[in-house]
Amino acid sequence: MDRIHLIVGNSRDYHAVAVQWAIRRMGHEAIIWDGLAADPHGQMSIAYENMSPLRLGPRLFNTFGSVWFRRQIPFQPIGSVHPDARSFLIQELTDAHLSFCASVESMSNFVIGGQRTRCASSKSYQLRIAQELGFKIPRTLISNNYADVMAFTKGAERLLVKHFAPHYFISRSTGAVRAVGPSVIRSEHLSPEKVEVCPCIYQEYIDKIYELRVTVIGSQIYTARLSSNVGELIDWRPAFGSARLDVEPFKLDRATDSRIRQLMARLNLPYGCIDIAVDRSGENIFLEINPGGQFLFIEEKIKEFPLLRAFASMLIAQSCDFQVNIDGRMPIDIDEFELSPEFDEWRVAYDKNASKNPKFVTFVE
Structure with a gap:
């Protein structure tokens, strides 16, 4: 066996x-x-x-x-x-x-995952390697030094402040859950008390026309274009699942494809989800890579992306070089999974825990 x-x-x-x-x-x-x-x-x-x-x-x-x-x-x-x-x-x-x-x-x-992702998950390390490989990155400062942060804000009308890891707060009185996401602020909103309590990631605000979600599964790359149809796109995650966000397949240019493959090799990652912003001039700007990011929500929107089958095939092959065999007689996709007894069992367990524990909430990463 x-x-x-x-x-x-x-x-x-x-x-x-x-x-x-x-x-x-x-x-x-x-x-x-x-x-x-x-x-x-x-x-x-x-x-x-x-x-x-x-x-x-x-x-x-x-x-x-x-x-x-x-x-x-x-x-x-x-x-x-x-x-x-x-x-x-x-x-x-x-x-x-x-x-x-x-x-x-x-x-x-x-x-x-495992030990190899410890360094690769570091936002500062990712940005440095991406820049070395030729990606354009946002002007960035990671700091809790008030003077350095204020110097960084000079000339910037708006700033994007980001956290290091997904997190959420729960209201003790109502049980309501609020996710922590990137925030757009102005320099006048900052004070020593707010800045010095904890380092944050400060970046120049990018006026982007859309984002790319690049899912890398071994040697296979699947790219989705995410765009807002109701105004500017600060962060696509809160809008995901609504009519405000359009998700469609996208073909990467050869140079970006090559840089992504080099990035995966430098970070020693067989899998990862990369976020790239595309600004008004059409330039690709690397934002981050999540070595443990979610991918099935993309397959839900783009049925021709065999992400579930590809990921399982890579694990079975025990290699980044594998073949995704699409067998119409035995569909392996999220639609088929959600018709299975395994999904029904998961759904019962999920609903039970969600009703008992307000922390039991899923966010897109």
């Missing part, structure tokens, strides 16, 4: 469950690991002699074909524990999760 493919994430994540379904539909085995927990399915053992090296729940493993570190949950909610020991236990669980990840990487032929 072929080696099992492992998804380190959680079984309530749409992407994880869809990819597991696709791998199984293509005749291979995949499992999802939900993280450490006291219950039998969350127990782990790493052995070094006289046993199989790794236990995940009730199963023992010697090797994996591929591993995809999706949305990792290091550990499940902690049960009854003395308050004085809680911080110690959290640190121990976090470190144990890192040991698990290192072991899994060493046991796998092909890895997406």
Whole structure:
């Protein structure tokens, strides 16, 4: 039997469950690991002699074909524990999760995510490498020094302020969830108290006509053009899923295609989602790459992009060089997935958790 493919994430994540379904539909085995927990399915053992090296729940493993570190949950909610020991236990669980990840990487032929993405996920590092490869990037400052920030704002009518990672706030009184996204501000909105509390990413505001979402799956590149039909496009994410945003296929020019392939090689990434802005002059401006970005929302809008099949094919091939075989007799796409019993099971679990926990919200990354 072929080696099992492992998804380190959680079984309530749409992407994880869809990819597991696709791998199984293509005749291979995949499992999802939900993280450490006291219950039998969350127990782990790493052995070094006289046993199989790794236990995940009730199963023992010697090797994996591929591993995809999706949305990792290091550990499940902690049960009854003395308050004085809680911080110690959290640190121990976090470190144990890192040991698990290192072991899994060493046991796998092909890895997406994991340790290699730590440096590649750095916004400042991405921008530096992209610039070295010939991409134009926005004028950028990462700082919490008020004098440096104010000097940076001189001559800029509007600034874009960005955060380092996806985040959201929850109202304690209403339970309403608000996502943190890029904000357009003016220099007069800044004060030492606001700037010095935490470094932010400050960039010149780009008057763009559209954005490109470039999904790189191994050697395959799929590009979508995202444009607003109701005015300027600051950030396409809040508008996604509405009639305000148009999504259509786009063909990259040869130079940009080449730079993207060089970028993936320099960052040592087999997979990533790249955001590129196109300004009024038609120039491509690199914004960022997300090594763990979502991609199935693009397939939902552009049915001819076989993103689910391509991603599953790469994991099965355990290589960036793979063939996406489109077999009409056995469709593997999100429409077919959403007709499956696996989707029905996911939907029930998702609805149950969403109703119990206001934090259980999915944002496009």
